[in-house]
Amino acid sequence: MYKSKSKKGRIPLARLLSNLKSQKRLIYSAIICSTLNKFFDLAPPVLIGISVDVVVRKESSWLGSIGFNTVPDQLIALSIISFLIWTAESFFEYLYGLMWRNLAQKTQHYLRIKAYDHLQKLEMTFFESDNTGRLMTVLNDDINQLERFLDEGANKIIQLIITVFIVGGAMILLAPGIALLAFIPIPFILWGSIRFQKNLAPRYREVRDRAGDLASRLNNNLSGMLTIKSFATEDWELERLRLDSNLYQESNRKAIKLSAAFIPLIRFAILFAFLAILIAGGFQSWKGLMPVGTYSFLVFITQRLLWPLTTLGHILDDYQRSMASTNRVLDLIDTPIKIKTGKVKLDPFNVKGAITFNNIDFTYEGRSQVIKNFNLDISPGKKIGIVGATGSGKSTLIKLLLRLYKISKGSIEIDNNSIESLDLKSLRRCIALVSQETYLFQGTIEENISYGSQNIDKSKIKNAADIAEATEFINQLPQGLNTIVGERGQKLSGGQRQRIAIARAILKNAPILVLDEATASVDNETEAAIQRSLKKITTSCTTIVIAHRLSTVIDADEIIVLDKGKIIEKGTHHSLLKNRDFYYHLWKIQAGGNNT
């Protein structure tokens, strides 16, 4: 099962950066702007130091020594410098805000599209072993978390590092002895932060996993509302949701408990250094060993150095959450694609439609063998019926033909090309599938019929609807072809959905048509209509019809009877009846025992 397990040994930030190579310039520019903003932001304590120096030492102050001889001149110079510094600080704040947000937007867009694109290429086994709720959380919540971090968190980290370097450097230059006092708590803060980060990481991972489970439960329940209502299981479902929500709340509580304890502890370490400087610096200044201006600067700057470190907990917290999210998103992107596309591109209009199954063995993961040494040759333009008991492997054969799963042994060929050598899209373009579970997308009937056949003429859509005998009911709908079908086509009846699916397959105009129980859940009239439609279109293509209702395959050129993944009988309807075997008995049951 796909869980948030990151690639071993890879730092999430490094993984993220290697995915953002195209944004290198923007990242560097944003870092430079954050640095310059912090540089100017740290200037006020210097200005305070200089102004105290002016007031205390007057003409002999530092400004006096560089040419501003009178106090008024010095104050004017100080005002101009302050104005310029404030302007520069604001300007770079505007720039870094713009750049980090821009980067956040570009990153979220890029990762979402990349993750979704990759997701679509993954094989069906992946989707069966994961759940949609979890995948939705990765594609939405996790990417949004990362976006929030890039919006603000990244800048905070950079500015914190810059602060430590600039302030630390200035303190060492001005008063190395006192600077040491300010640095005493730093190793403790760092050690505490790293430990805290290590303990917090698994707790946040758990929070993300629980959020995924919760989303999955909600997603399942919203799609299964009809079943919930009809079985009157609302209370039971509410209870299950409450359990999942409690687990999410509990995992968050564990994370919060740890993260909340961090800041109060760090504050004490900072207080110690602050008091030490206040006292030691005060004594030196009192005794005339240090200028009052320098002392004022040190007192203010110590705050600027140490107080931001109290936010380290929050920053690491934010960092940790986003890196957990980054890992989940990148793990999805890095999930290996097991079914790789081949290179040979078939032109569907030139495909004759010959299909060969050669000694196929197939087993679903963790299950016993479904298809055993299966062989079948289908000549172009022929109609093949596949019948057999439930679970005998009929649909599986079609999934293998579409390369939705990897076969364990043997090969499948279309017009003598192994399907593994074929470009996946062109292989699937050659096969039109109508299955029992028709999936209609939210949109109009017209959009659903033309799904997969972009920019198609409206007259062709109408023609397909005509052949599928769907025109009559479409015309009775309020907006005709423009009627919205609702999510999963729930505003239409089962038979209407099925006719739209047939129209969609007709429009696809593929050389191979597969009907997998396409008429199983429709009434007799709809089945008859669908049969008439099929007669019109199957003359030009190879057709495989899977059916429980034997009347659907009665006119097939060959019918194969499948049992536990093996062919146990094959022939035409009449030859199979003569055999008086499995097919014969099945026919007798379905015909009410009269037809032999």
Ligand SMILES: Nc1ncnc2c1ncn2[C@@H]1O[C@H](COP(=O)(O)OP(=O)(O)OP(=O)(O)O)[C@@H](O)[C@H]1O
């Ligand atoms: N995705 C899957 N993962 C694991 N096992 C599966 C999967 N799909 C089908 N199976 C199993 O494979 C066997 C064959 O399934 P398949 O759907 O091919 O049968 P079928 O003959 O089409 O049945 P039916 O007539 O009921 O549609 C069944 O035992 C089924 O439980």
